[in-house]
Amino acid sequence: MANQHFQIVIIGAGPAGMAAALTTTKAGLETIVIDDQKDSGGQVYRNLRANQETSPPYLGQSYYDGAKLAQSFADCGVIYRPDCTVWQITDKREIALVSQGKAELITADYIIIATGAIERPMPVKGWTLPGVMSVGGAQTLLKQAALGADDAVFVGSGPLLVSNRMAIYPSGVGGSGRY
Amino acid sequence: MPDNGKIVHLHFDGEAIAAFDGDNLAAALLRAGKGEFRTAAKNDLRGPYCMMGVCFECLVEIDGMPNKQACQMTVRDGMIIQRQNAPDRAGRESG
Numbered sequence: 001m002a003n004q005h006f007q008i009v010i011i012g013a014g015p016a017g018m019a020a021a022l023t024t025t026k027a028g029l030e031t032i033v034i035d036d037q038k039d040s041g042g043q044v045y046r047n048l049r050a051n052q053e054t055s056p057p058y059l060g061q062s063y064y065d066g067a068k069l070a071q072s073f074a075d076c077g078v079i080y081r082p083d084c085t086v087w088q089i090t091d092k093r094e095i096a097l098v099s100q101g102k103a104e105l106i107t108a109d110y111i112i113i114a115t116g117a118i119e120r121p122m123p124v125k126g127w128t129l130p131g132v133m134s135v136g137g138a139q140t141l142l143k144q145a146a147l148g149a150d151d152a153v154f155v156g157s158g159p160l161l162v163s164n165r166m167a168i169y170p171s172g173v174g175g176s177g178r179y
Numbered sequence: 180m181p182d183n184g185k186i187v188h189l190h191f192d193g194e195a196i197a198a199f200d201g202d203n204l205a206a207a208l209l210r211a212g213k214g215e216f217r218t219a220a221k222n223d224l225r226g227p228y229c230m231m232g233v234c235f236e237c238l239v240e241i242d243g244m245p246n247k248q249a250c251q252m253t254v255r256d257g258m259i260i261q262r263q264n265a266p267d268r269a270g271r272e273s274g
Contacts, residue, residue, distance in 0.1 A: 130214040133227060145206030
């Protein structure tokens with residue numbers, strides 16, 4: 001069976017991957033977006049469509065502002081493959097991926113990698129203990145599952161940590177974060 | 180909250196746990212007070228850390244299949260989850 005070929009393959013359906021897809025499809029290029037999550041949005045706009053239904057205020061206006069980009073992405077005519085993990089790219093621009101337990105190979109003229117960023121944790125004694133997690137992980141639990149922690153202690157002073165604490169504190173999903 | 184009024188039932192190390200239909204598996208277990216998902220070398224306990232599929236600290240065994248990332252899974256009624264324990268390294272120097 002011939003491998004499927006695309007002019008553009010974008011890896012990642014977060015803000016960058018979605019914006020790239022808007023640009024390439026507008027230019028008339030056949031584009032596929034591959035993402036390992038179940039829904040578009042990446043980490044920043046994670047679970048946005050579901051949260052819009054109830055609009056919990058603790059997620060903040062900038063989060064809901066992502067709805068415009070998400071809607072444009074849904075309407076732009078791109079081929080979108082969620083739940084699909086890329087594990088190799090060869091020098092022939094073959095992209096090896098796994099989807100629903102099945103392996104596939106696709107090829108591309110151009111590949112745009114939009115896999116985003118990960119946090120750089122500062123290891124301290126005990127940082128791998130259950131109950132210790134990155135602030136990004138805590139924020140994901142809020143967005144994905146409306147799960148906060150009443151007795152959370154925040155360590156650090158980065159912007160993500162501050163925004164997450166502000167999200168948790170007035171939300172009622174988990175209350176008295178300290179730091 | 181992914182609360183559509185439906186509850187599904189999971190088994191975690193043999194214990195019955197109720198979860199919201201559609202909930203993320205790692206979140207459902209944390210909600211039920213289960214934070215210890217696996218053991219690493221030297222039997223260190225590990226649990227969800229990044230919640231976005233990159234740290235692999237939340238690995239569990241699901242329906243007999245090891246190395247599943249709980250933070251990337253959705254609960255399903257009847258799901259059987261086991262803590263994933265590091266291979267027995269008794270007698271080996273573990274650095």
